[in-house]
Structures are given as structure tokens and as C-alpha cells.
Amino acid sequence: MSTTITEKVRASLGKRYAREKRFRAYGFISIALSLMFLVLLMFNIFSKGLPAFSSTYIKLDVTLDAQTLGVTADATPEQLRTASYNSVVQKGVQALFPAVEERKQKKALKSLVSGDAQYELQRMVLADPKLIGTNQTVWVLADDDIDMFHKGYVDRTAPEADRRIKDFQLVWLDKLEAEGRIDSQFNTTFFTRGDSREPEQAGILSALMGSVYTMSLTLLFAFPLGVMAAIYLEEFAPKNNFWVDFIEVNINNLASVPSIIFGLLGLAVFIQIFGMPRSSPLVGSFVLTLMILPTIIIASRAALKSVPPSIREGALGIGASKTQSVFHHVVPLAMPGILTGTIIGMAHAVGESAPLLMVGMVAFIVDVPHGITDPATILPVQIYLWADSPERAFTERTSAAIIILLAFMILMNLLAIVLRKQFERRW
Amino acid sequence: MTEATLNMAAAAPQTHKPAAGGREEFAHDITGTVGKPFLDGKDTKFFSRGVNVFYTGNKQAIFDVNVDIGRNEVIAMIGPSGCGKSTFLRCLNRMNDTIAGCRVTGDIRLDGEDIHGKEQDPVLLRARVGMVFQKPNPFPKSIYDNVAYGPRLHGLAANRAELDEIVESSLTKAGLFKEVKDRLQTPGTGLSGGQQQRLCIARTIAVSPEVILMDEPTSALDPIATATIEELIDELRQSFTICIVTHSMQQAARISQRTAYFHMGKLVEVNNTKTVFTNPQHQLTENYITGRFG
Known part of the structure; x- marks a missing residue:
């Protein structure tokens, strides 16, 4: 057997x-x-x-003489601000290639450097007006086409008509290269400025700050609201009550509503009815809060439910009130689960663009927002806008913005995971 | 006492019907509690008359329980699973209030005060009537914080030194201090099962309750830990009234002065422990203690 x-x-x-x-x-x-x-x-x-984290600079020798600038020696700051730096740049570029006479080529010569070059000079002079009348050697930002060429994205062997850099420009660039007047440097512009139509002047800062403001506010609103709602529903609400069940079913349904609907709701309620500022991180965070609340509530309730009832009874048995047993014992034990739900919700929100289109956060924002009511955009929308731009240089900036978004997300999650570790206890 | 019980069980004449399907058969036999459920006002701690408990859907868990519990006595509640002994125990500190849909009727008094009275606060009641549970449930905090939780909650210590003293004396009374005095700041959950249960007892007595309810406190423990806790219960009797629910008749016989036998939600018999185990007055009690069912 x-x-x-x-x-x-x-x-x-x-x-x-x-x-x-x-x-x-x-x-x-x-x-x-x-x-x-x-x-x-x-x-x-x-x-x-x-490659977007470096950009190409051209060395110019400029003469900051008062006559070219169109100012007198005792100019006021206002006059200095409006002085003709453009002419100084133009003269500086022409000095590199004195032989160029033709009008069209002169124009091309001017566009070797970025439109930002004159503002670079302006900043220098405003910072130190004594520079007027001196000769200076400055590295100015190159135009995005030159940047692309210097990074090796232009195929010299292609027919001239297919190239953004024409043959005569190639000769100039080779000469600049030979003289050591062209160089790659770290792209600080990308991290210090807002969006621009000119790729070499476009930065991520306005979108990054927009995302930071929006996410901070979203966390500020969604976390307490979601956790409190979950605690009430799980610990205090009457069981088998029609209204409680009704609310529960609706929360579960909201979790699966397409996010753009929340955007429409935000537009109709926060902007139309309450008259809150369009495109602002405040309204954006309200919309995202509504969107991630169900996620946080559902995850928090599951976490609270998983705390063994013996802990609640133990606390009640020595005379803790219901609230004390919940806040001294149940919530701390559920915190890791609650934080996991919050991480999932926030990660969802940081990558979301659809609901924010509806409240105007899709705008072209040049200025870095300085408050929660300033017009702002957010990283995913910035990525979308750049991906949609025709310039070759925006392609790499799109990917660079994605890297920034990923880094932002990892940083946010890291913070949450560190917090969660703090709360995790052994049984 | 243990031997006596066992001998009696062995010698009991096998004339009764076998236990199979016996519960329904015996249910109608219970008309009232036999034995001596009442103390006639002498040193009564808990007074309970006509206590009924209903769960959701009007399912009645216990029926008309009338019993007195004396000061500084250990009363053991025994009976087959689902007989309502734990439910009755949980009435005594209104722990049943925390169960949704649970309803308690009847008159329960602690030192003559109605525990369901309007002026009675369940939080205060639970500070006076502590509870130790079946499964050791220390909080996931340090040993010190586990014991200090109650005193902190009720503001029993004016300063750190007083709190230290309460923690030390409670752990000492629970017979745990020697074992843990060098690691008071380590997690209470890191102790062995028996130590955890003693920690829970220390946690309960730190609030200086008048009554301690114990719901099968040793059912999750090994015999050595059980013996330690039983000795402890005997010592605690000097200062506390103890109601203990147990599945072990030997345990009831060893540690209690009076024993209450529950059957299908009814209190069948209450008497001196010795009498219950040597000379049960009700047929059901006899069947149970002789191992015919349960």
C-alpha cells in the first residue's frame, strides 16, 4: 500500500x-x-x-564704445538699458570676417550668434557701467543651427539645399574652429530660464517651478483630505449604512474617470464659478487633487483595514478613546501603506497633462512663476510643446526635459520611500 | 484538585446518552442558573441581572445571565466554543460597544453603579476594568512605552520619575521586570509569546484597574508560560478582581475560587470551583467536565 x-x-x-x-x-x-x-x-x-546639457558658444571681440552704443559717458541706467548692443554684436561678428560684403551673407553672419548675445552684453554693462569705452572678449551663445552643427548633427556631404548650414557658412565655421573661437560649455541657460521660441534660449525652469508648485500644493491638499476621508470611512463611519456605501461606490467610480473630465470640472467650477486665475498652479493642483483623491483614499483604507483589530482592542482595553486608539496605534501602523498610495497618486499626477490642458496650463510661459497664482506650465506639457516644435534643437531639449521629469519623479518617490521606511515597524 | 478532576472524569458512570447531537437535546434543560450565582450583597464587585446580547440580525448570543462577581476573587468562565462566555466577559467593560450591530440589554453594575448609565463613560469604565486578550497584542512600541501608554493616557504620572516607577512596579507585578530590565527600550513585539502576554498584563495593571478581564490569556502559550501566568494570576488576586475565560478545565480548577459554566448562551451553573468539579449540580455541567462534549 x-x-x-x-x-x-x-x-x-x-x-x-x-x-x-x-x-x-x-x-x-x-x-x-x-x-x-x-x-x-x-x-x-x-x-x-x-547633448542638450551643453551648448555652443562663440568668442567675440567687441568694442563697447559709447558712440556705437548711442549713449553718453554719464548715461542713466535707463539709457544703458536701451542702448544699441545689437550694433556692438554686429560689429564684433563682422570683425571676425572683414571680407564679407554681400548683404545676404552679412545677415547670415549676424545670425551665427544667438539673439541672446546683445542681452548678454547688456547684462555685463548694467552690472559694471565702467566697461563702456573698453575692448572686451566675450563668449556669446551661438545660434541653434550652429549649435546643431557643432554637435555633429549636420551632414557635410548632403546636398547644400538639404542643409541648414550652407557652404559659405561651413567655411566660416571651420575658420572659427581653427581659431579656437567656438566651444561647448555647460548649458546653464537650460536650467535658469523659461521657455523660448529660440531653442538655444529655451529653458526648463518655468515648467519645473510650475511642476514644483503644482505638486507641492497637490500633496498639501490631497494627503490630509484623502487620509482623513479614509480614516473616517474605515474607522468611524457607521457600517452597513446606505449613505456610506453610496459614497464608497462613488469613490471607486471616480478612480476610473478619465482625467480630462477632472480638467473640465476644474474649468467649470474653479475658473468659471470661483473666478480663480487661469493657468495657475493653484487651480492645477485643485484639479490634480480631485484626480488622485480616490487613489489615496482607496489605498489608505486598505492599509487601515490591514491593521489587526487586536491592536485597536488592546488600546481600547486600557481605556483609550476611539480617536486615541486610531491616532496612536492604527494610523502609525497604516502609514507605510498610506504613503505607498500617496506615492502612486503623486506619480500619477506628476506625469498628467490632460486635465491641466483644460485649466490653461498648456500656455507658452516665458517667465518663471514666482507664486501659486502666476501663470505656469508643467513638465509634461513643456515636453509636449517642445516635441511639437519643428527646430532640430528642440528634439534634444524634449529628451532633456524628459530626463528632468524622471529625475523629479525619482526625487519625489525617494522622499516618500525614506518617509515610509521611518514608519515601518516590525511586528 | 487537578488529579481529583481527572479521577472523577475517569470514574464517571457512562450512563448518559452520547454527546453526538447533544446540544439541541440539552438546550431545553436550562431553565435557570443552578448553584450559587449570587453573593447576597456580600462584597459584590460586579452585579449582573438579565443580561442579553444581540448581534446583527437579532441573533441572540447570550440569554438572561444573572451572576455576581465578588471582590478579589478569581472567577473562571468555562464552556464549549461559542457558548457566550467571551461575549459576557466583554459586556463587563462594554467592549461589545465597539462591535457594529451589537446590542446589550440588562443590568450590569460595578460597585453598584450602572455601567450603562448615562453618566457612565466607557473610557473611564475601561480604565477601571482592564482587559487581557487571547492573543498577546503588545503595541509595536518599546517595552517601556507599552506599559507607560495607559498611565500617560490617563495622566497618572506627574513626571518621568513617577512614570518610571509605575512601569517598573507594573512589570515587577507581572513577573517580567527581571527578564526585561536591561532592554526596556527594545520593541515589545520582540519578546517571546509568554513574555508578550505578561507584558500585556503589565500594561493592564499599570492603569491600576479594579477588575481584570482575561479572555483565554494562555491559549496561545506553551505549558511553561501558562504556568507562569497562572502563578501570576494567583498573586494578582490580592489586589484585583479577576474574571478569566478559559478552555482548559484544569486551569479553571487550579486558579479560580468560583466557576461559571456557560452553555449555548446561557449561564448553566455557578458555584465554588471545588463543588463544580467534584459535585456538579446540572447534567450539562457534568457532561462537559467529564469530557462528554465541548
Whole structure:
């Protein structure tokens, strides 16, 4: 009898182990596949985006003489501000190639450097008016086409008509290269400015600040609201009550509503009825709060539910009130789960653009927002706007913005994970 | 006492019907509580008359329980699973209030005060009537904080030194201080099962309750830890009234002065422990203690 059982078990063992191996292989394959795609994606983004962190500069020798600037020696700051720096730049560029006479080529010569060059000079002079009348050597930002060429995106062998850089410009650039007047430097502009129509002057700061403001406010509103709602529903609300069930069903439904609907709601309620400022992080965060509240509530309720009732009874048994037992024991124990739900909600919100289109955060924002009611845009929208721009230089800036968004997200999640570790206790 | 019980169980004449399907058969037998449920006003701590408990859907869990519990006595509540002994225990500190849909009727008095009275606060009641649960449930905090939680909550200590003293004396009374005095700041959940249960007892007595309710406090523990807790209960009797629910008849026989036998939500018999185990007056009690069912 027992031998037959042993034989039967032994006979089935091979099959069982094979199934186990097969299952492990499936798991391994799916992880390998996802990792492969992730690596591919990361490689694509980083290889495209990293060049955007440097930009090309051209060395100019300029003469800041009062006559060209059109100011007198004792000019007021206002006069200095409106002085003709453009002419100084133009003279500086022409000095590089004195032989160029033709009007069209002169224009091309001027556009070697970015439109930002004259403002660079303006900033220098405003900071130190004594510079007037001196000769200065300055590195000014090159135009985005030159930047692209210097980074090697222009194929010299292509027919001239297919190139943004024409043959005569190639000669100039080679000369500049030979004289050491063209160089790559770290792209500080990208981190210190807002959006621009000129790629070389476009920065991520306004979108980043917009995202920082919007996300901070979203966390500020959604976390307490969501956690309090979850605590009430889970710990205090009457059970088997029609209204409580009704609210519960609705929260679950809201979690699956398309996010653009929340945007429409925000537009109709916050902007139309309450007259809040359009495009502002304040309204954006209200909309995102509504969007992620169900996620936070559902996750927090699950976390609260998983705290063993013995802990509640233990506290009640020595005379803690209901509120004390909840806030001294249940909530701290549920905190890791609550924070996980919050991370998921926030990660969802930081990458969301659809609901914010509706409240006007899709705008072209040049100024860095300085408050929660200033017009702002956010990183995903900035990425969308740049991806839509025709200039070649915006392609790498799109990828660079994605890198910034990912870094922002990782930073945010890291913070939450560190917080969660603080709350995790052993049983 | 243990031996006596066991001998009696072995010698009991096997003339009764077998236990199979016996519950319904015996249910109609219970007309009132036999034995000596009342103390006639002598040193009564808990007074309970006509207590009924209903759960959701009017499912009645206990029926018309009348019993007195004396000061500084250990009363054991025994009976088969689902007989309502834990439910009755939880009436005594209104722990049933926390269960949704649970309703308690009847008159329960602590030192003559109606515990369901308007002026009675369940939080205050639970500070006076502490509870130790079946599964050790220390808070996931340090040993010190576990014991100090109650005193802190009720503001029993004016300063740190007083709190230290309360913690030390409570742990000492619970027979745990020697074992943990060097690691008071380590998590209470890191102790062994028996130590955890003693920590829970220390946590309960730190609030200086008048009564301690124990709901199968040793059912999750090994025999050595059980023996330690039983000794402890005997010592605690000097200062507290103790109501203990237990599945072990030997335990009831060892530690209690009086024993109450519950059957299907009804209190069948209450008497001196010795009498219950040697000379049960009700057929159901006898069937239970001789191991016919339960």
C-alpha cells in the first residue's frame, strides 16, 4: 500500500518540478523583457537628451564704445538699458570676417550668434557701467543651427539645399574652429530660464517651478483630505449604512474617470464659478487633487483595514478613546501603506497633462512663476510643446526635459520611500 | 484538585446518552442558573441581572445571565466554543460597544453603579476594568512605552520619575521586570509569546484597574508560560478582581475560587470551583467536565 503511494508521488514529482521550472522561466522572461524595453527607452532618452546639457558658444571681440552704443559717458541706467548692443554684436561678428560684403551673407553672419548675445552684453554693462569705452572678449551663445552643427548633427556631404548650414557658412565655421573661437560649455541657460521660441534660449525652469508648485500644493491638499476621508470611512463611519456605501461606490467610480473630465470640472467650477486665475498652479493642483483623491483614499483604507483589530482592542482595553486608539496605534501602523498610495497618486499626477490642458496650463510661459497664482506650465506639457516644435534643437531639449521629469519623479518617490521606511515597524 | 478532576472524569458512570447531537437535546434543560450565582450583597464587585446580547440580525448570543462577581476573587468562565462566555466577559467593560450591530440589554453594575448609565463613560469604565486578550497584542512600541501608554493616557504620572516607577512596579507585578530590565527600550513585539502576554498584563495593571478581564490569556502559550501566568494570576488576586475565560478545565480548577459554566448562551451553573468539579449540580455541567462534549 505505502509503496504504491510512494511510487505515485514519485511519478508525479517530475511533472511538478517541470511545472515549477516552467513558471520560473515565464517570470524570468517577463522580467527580462520589461528590463530590455526599459533599457532601450532609457538609452534612447539619454542619448538624445544628454547633448542638450551643453551648448555652443562663440568668442567675440567687441568694442563697447559709447558712440556705437548711442549713449553718453554719464548715461542713466535707463539709457544703458536701451542702448544699441545689437550694433556692438554686429560689429564684433563682422570683425571676425572683414571680407564679407554681400548683404545676404552679412545677415547670415549676424545670425551665427544667438539673439541672446546683445542681452548678454547688456547684462555685463548694467552690472559694471565702467566697461563702456573698453575692448572686451566675450563668449556669446551661438545660434541653434550652429549649435546643431557643432554637435555633429549636420551632414557635410548632403546636398547644400538639404542643409541648414550652407557652404559659405561651413567655411566660416571651420575658420572659427581653427581659431579656437567656438566651444561647448555647460548649458546653464537650460536650467535658469523659461521657455523660448529660440531653442538655444529655451529653458526648463518655468515648467519645473510650475511642476514644483503644482505638486507641492497637490500633496498639501490631497494627503490630509484623502487620509482623513479614509480614516473616517474605515474607522468611524457607521457600517452597513446606505449613505456610506453610496459614497464608497462613488469613490471607486471616480478612480476610473478619465482625467480630462477632472480638467473640465476644474474649468467649470474653479475658473468659471470661483473666478480663480487661469493657468495657475493653484487651480492645477485643485484639479490634480480631485484626480488622485480616490487613489489615496482607496489605498489608505486598505492599509487601515490591514491593521489587526487586536491592536485597536488592546488600546481600547486600557481605556483609550476611539480617536486615541486610531491616532496612536492604527494610523502609525497604516502609514507605510498610506504613503505607498500617496506615492502612486503623486506619480500619477506628476506625469498628467490632460486635465491641466483644460485649466490653461498648456500656455507658452516665458517667465518663471514666482507664486501659486502666476501663470505656469508643467513638465509634461513643456515636453509636449517642445516635441511639437519643428527646430532640430528642440528634439534634444524634449529628451532633456524628459530626463528632468524622471529625475523629479525619482526625487519625489525617494522622499516618500525614506518617509515610509521611518514608519515601518516590525511586528 | 487537578488529579481529583481527572479521577472523577475517569470514574464517571457512562450512563448518559452520547454527546453526538447533544446540544439541541440539552438546550431545553436550562431553565435557570443552578448553584450559587449570587453573593447576597456580600462584597459584590460586579452585579449582573438579565443580561442579553444581540448581534446583527437579532441573533441572540447570550440569554438572561444573572451572576455576581465578588471582590478579589478569581472567577473562571468555562464552556464549549461559542457558548457566550467571551461575549459576557466583554459586556463587563462594554467592549461589545465597539462591535457594529451589537446590542446589550440588562443590568450590569460595578460597585453598584450602572455601567450603562448615562453618566457612565466607557473610557473611564475601561480604565477601571482592564482587559487581557487571547492573543498577546503588545503595541509595536518599546517595552517601556507599552506599559507607560495607559498611565500617560490617563495622566497618572506627574513626571518621568513617577512614570518610571509605575512601569517598573507594573512589570515587577507581572513577573517580567527581571527578564526585561536591561532592554526596556527594545520593541515589545520582540519578546517571546509568554513574555508578550505578561507584558500585556503589565500594561493592564499599570492603569491600576479594579477588575481584570482575561479572555483565554494562555491559549496561545506553551505549558511553561501558562504556568507562569497562572502563578501570576494567583498573586494578582490580592489586589484585583479577576474574571478569566478559559478552555482548559484544569486551569479553571487550579486558579479560580468560583466557576461559571456557560452553555449555548446561557449561564448553566455557578458555584465554588471545588463543588463544580467534584459535585456538579446540572447534567450539562457534568457532561462537559467529564469530557462528554465541548
